[in-house]
Amino acid sequence: xxxxxxxxxxxxxxxxxxxxxxxxxxxxxxxxxxxxxxxxxxxxxxxxxxxxxxxxxxxxxxxxxxxxxxxxxxxxxxxxxxxxxxxxxxxxxxxxxxxxxxxxxxxxxxxxxxxxxxxxxxxxxxxxxxxxxxxxxxxxxxxxxxxxxxxxxxxxxxxxxxxxxxxxxxxxxxxxxxxxxxxxxxxxxxxxxxxxxxxxxxxxxxxxxxxxxxxxxxxxxxxxxxxxx
Numbered sequence: 335x336x337x338x339x340x341x342x343x344x345x346x347x348x349x350x351x352x353x354x355x356x357x358x359x360x361x362x363x364x365x366x367x368x369x370x371x372x373x374x375x376x377x378x379x380x381x382x383x384x385x386x387x388x389x390x391x392x393x394x395x396x397x398x399x400x401x402x403x404x405x406x407x408x409x410x411x412x413x414x415x416x417x418x419x420x421x422x423x424x425x426x427x428x429x430x431x432x433x434x435x436x437x438x439x440x441x442x443x444x445x446x447x448x449x450x451x452x453x454x455x456x457x458x459x460x461x462x463x464x465x466x467x468x469x470x471x472x473x474x475x476x477x478x479x480x481x482x483x484x485x486x487x488x489x490x491x492x493x494x495x496x497x498x499x500x501x502x503x504x505x506x507x508x509x510x511x512x513x514x515x516x517x518x519x520x521x522x523x524x525x526x527x528x529x530x531x532x533x534x535x536x537x538x539x540x541x542x543x544x545x546x547x548x549x550x551x552x553x554x555x556x557x558x559x560x561x562x563x
Contacts, residue, residue: 345371346370346391347389349391349394355444359392376393380408390416393418419439419454467544467545471538478524479539482523494533496529499514
């Protein structure tokens with residue numbers, strides 16, 4: 335059974351023009367507890383995929399009409415990063431390479447083992463969930479930063495450089511009280527408790543990173559290596 339916490343609200347899309355094959359894959363995934371949506375054509379899938387929800391797509395890369403690789407290119411053009419598990423019944427190296435270059439999570443030959451597909455679906459959903467969390471986190475940081483006036487951002491920039499309030503006031507040619515008020519506003523708007531936390535938020539936003547964990551300092555547990563004098 336799928337891990338409820340890890341795959342909460344996730345969906346697996348199955349795209350295959352073969353009804354029997356579609357049904358077999360869907361039934362297999364449903365036994366593992368996944369929510370499954372089935373489509374008999376790539377065009378129908380592209381019109382229904384939810385880009386804001388964790389998920390993955392199991393895609394026959396040689397359906398009639400749009401090829402699977404074309405579907406992947408359409409997903410990329412739309413900025414939809416849903417992981418693609420490509421399935422193929424044909425030995426076509428060019429098509430397989432094209433699918434991988436377009437970002438396929440993996441390519442499986444039909445017939446595949448049930449446990450093999452299940453393992454890749456688990457990995458793909460975990461990757462998708464992490465990507466959704468990263469996107470939501472960066473969007474949240476951007477929303478908060480936009481609420482800071484240019485004067486507040488000027489104070490924040492100098493705070494991140496480690497400059498004290500009195501020096502900030504001199505640089506910006508404002509009173510100490512003004513700096514203190516803007517500093518307080520920065521902490522309130524950004525929902526931060528320390529300059530270290532503000533620094534981490536700005537780095538995560540600038541580099542499009544997922545939220546960091548506050549639960550532990552892993553460097554504390556590093557082994558000590560004594561340097562010979």
